[in-house]
Amino acid sequence: MPSDSTPATSALSESPSGVDIGDPAVLAHIAHVVAAAAADSVRSRLGRARVVHTKSSPTDVVTQADLEVEALIRRELLDETPGAAISGEEEGSAAGTTALRWIVDPIDGTINFLYNLPVMSVSIAAELDGTVVAGAVADVVRGEVFSGSRGQGVRCDGSMVTASKVDDLADALVGTGFSYSAEDRSREGEIAALVLPATRDIRNFGSASLHLAWVAAGRLAAFYQRDLNEWDLAAGAFLATEAGARVEYGSEENDGLLLAAAPGVFDQLRRLVTK
Amino acid sequence: MSRWSPHDLREVALTTARLAADHIRSRTEPQGVYATKSTPTDVVTRTDMAVEEFIRGELERFVPGSSIVGEEFDDVEGHSGVGWVIDPLDGTVNFVYGMPIVSVSIAATLGREPAAGVVVDVFGGETFMASRGGGAFLDGRPIRVTTLDDLSSALLCTGFSYDAGIRGEQADRLGKLLRRISNLRALGSAALHLCWVAAGRFDGYFETDLKRWDYAAGMIIAAEAGARVEVPGDDNGDFLLVTTPGIFDELRPLVAPA
Numbered sequence: 001m002p003s004d005s006t007p008a009t010s011a012l013s014e015s016p017s018g019v020d021i022g023d024p025a026v027l028a029h030i031a032h033v034v035a036a037a038a039a040d041s042v043r044s045r046l047g048r049a050r051v052v053h054t055k056s057s058p059t060d061v062v063t064q065a066d067l068e069v070e071a072l073i074r075r076e077l078l079d080e081t082p083g084a085a086i087s088g089e090e091e092g093s094a095a096g097t098t099a100l101r102w103i104v105d106p107i108d109g110t111i112n113f114l115y116n117l118p119v120m121s122v123s124i125a126a127e128l129d130g131t132v133v134a135g136a137v138a139d140v141v142r143g144e145v146f147s148g149s150r151g152q153g154v155r156c157d158g159s160m161v162t163a164s165k166v167d168d169l170a171d172a173l174v175g176t177g178f179s180y181s182a183e184d185r186s187r188e189g190e191i192a193a194l195v196l197p198a199t200r201d202i203r204n205f206g207s208a209s210l211h212l213a214w215v216a217a218g219r220l221a222a223f224y225q226r227d228l229n230e231w232d233l234a235a236g237a238f239l240a241t242e243a244g245a246r247v248e249y250g251s252e253e254n255d256g257l258l259l260a261a262a263p264g265v266f267d268q269l270r271r272l273v274t275k
Numbered sequence: 276m277s278r279w280s281p282h283d284l285r286e287v288a289l290t291t292a293r294l295a296a297d298h299i300r301s302r303t304e305p306q307g308v309y310a311t312k313s314t315p316t317d318v319v320t321r322t323d324m325a326v327e328e329f330i331r332g333e334l335e336r337f338v339p340g341s342s343i344v345g346e347e348f349d350d351v352e353g354h355s356g357v358g359w360v361i362d363p364l365d366g367t368v369n370f371v372y373g374m375p376i377v378s379v380s381i382a383a384t385l386g387r388e389p390a391a392g393v394v395v396d397v398f399g400g401e402t403f404m405a406s407r408g409g410g411a412f413l414d415g416r417p418i419r420v421t422t423l424d425d426l427s428s429a430l431l432c433t434g435f436s437y438d439a440g441i442r443g444e445q446a447d448r449l450g451k452l453l454r455r456i457s458n459l460r461a462l463g464s465a466a467l468h469l470c471w472v473a474a475g476r477f478d479g480y481f482e483t484d485l486k487r488w489d490y491a492a493g494m495i496i497a498a499e500a501g502a503r504v505e506v507p508g509d510d511n512g513d514f515l516l517v518t519t520p521g522i523f524d525e526l527r528p529l530v531a532p533a
Contacts (some may be wrong), residue, residue, distance in 0.1 A: 201461075
């Protein structure tokens with residue numbers, strides 16, 4: 001990427017790339033540009049998915065595209081921010097020499113990609129000294145890019161977005177996903193049976209980070225899922241928080257539950273999904 | 276006999292549905308709630324009504340004397356032998372909330388038998404179509420259902436009824452179903468669910484309590500793509516089941532109304 005892709009507002013440091021890695025707005029811009037390019041790359045591979053191997057279970061698959069797009073993202077991020085650590089879904093973690101760590105999911109919704117279901121996203125989060133400060137989620141098929149940085153709000157293709165103002169759970173459209181662990185399935189069914197009658201409706205599109213971006217944009221009032229990984233949620237949970245949603249993850253009593261919801265329905269929904 | 280063939284009607288539906296999708300895309304911001312139908316969950320937007328009016332006008336212009344059944348306006352009884360079943364905006368709840376997963380659905384009948392169907396994914400940009408005996412297509416390329424015969428590997432989709440009683444029953448059965456299949460999605464557009472089964476993206480789709488305009492076009496597309504279909508009616512509790520043939524019998528008892 002050309003170095004003039006960094007915004008004029010950033011205070012450039014003397015780092016080798018000319019990028020001030022301490023500025024979350026700069027990191028959001030890099031995440032946005034790289035996620036958009038990666039989304040183009042995924043889009044060009046739609047319909048040509050090929051499984052390379054399976055991980056924990058037959059449904060935990062890796063495609064050639066996952067590997068190639070993650071490699072592309074790593075290359076571009078390291079061009080912009082030399083020395084950054086990178087944690088990706090497919091290649092694991094590469095240690096860095098700076099305070100910056102990128103958290104990357106090249107295709108969130110790999111099963112959808114494999115089935116040619118046109119719902120998937122690219123997720124890139126930037127973490128400084130252990131705290132996520134910027135992120136971008138790119139909708140591969142529809143081309144929308146959601147991005148933001150700490151204190152600066154969230155934009156979708158340049159327009160500011162905020163979490164839903166809904167305060168009645170009956171008006172809330174709620175996203176969720178089902179884990180691939182057989183033990184969790186029964187509990188998930190029971191919880192969905194509580195959530196369905198209490199809300200407008202449930203959606204499951206099969207891409208956690210896209211669900212979270214849509215919570216940030218006020219489209220879904222909430223999203224909850226258990227059994228997610230860091231790369232599934234880092235960017236999306238940051239965007240949802242930054243857009244005004246309440247986000248709970250990794251609490252002791254609800255180990256493994258991610259809940260992101262409009263503040264007006266958070267408590268009502270939390271009572272249902274933590275049962 | 277009508278002078279129209281299923282193929283002709285498919286082409287009329289195709290032209291009209293694509294224009295209707297352009298119309299919806301041009302109104303990218305969700306419209307305000309205009310009226311509320313059966314329950315508070317069932318929202319109608321101004322776009323719905325404007326787009327259906329447009330579609331009705333086009334179909335009547337192409338095929339004068341058409342019978343028309345649509346979601347938003349009263350049935351029209353024609354004399355041409357050609358009938359249309361239209362949903363101007365399938366996925367209305369998604370649209371109201373700004374979710375970019377909506378479709379236009381137009382089905383044609385000849386002498387009351389299904390003859391052709393077209394579904395356009397408004398923001399995904401794909402067009403699905405079929406005519407009786409002519410096969411099913413996605414953007415001009417033939418499509419087929421999957422060849423799966425193992426239910427435990429099935430990726431399925433469903434939708435939940437607006438009726439609280441039916442919804443409660445659906446919810447209660449989710450846990451059992453989830454333990455028997457690979458995964459379950461719910462996108463909020465019946466027409467796209469059906470087309471995505473047709474294209475081999477889902478292995479099956481089931482839903483109770485749909486309206487005819489929700490499934491008329493998608494059903495013929497799925498059938499022409501090789502799906503086994505069970506049409507909703509009074510005799511099966513308004514239950515729709517569309518799957519690749521190899522999992523139909525095993526799945527049905529898990530999802531059909533008690």
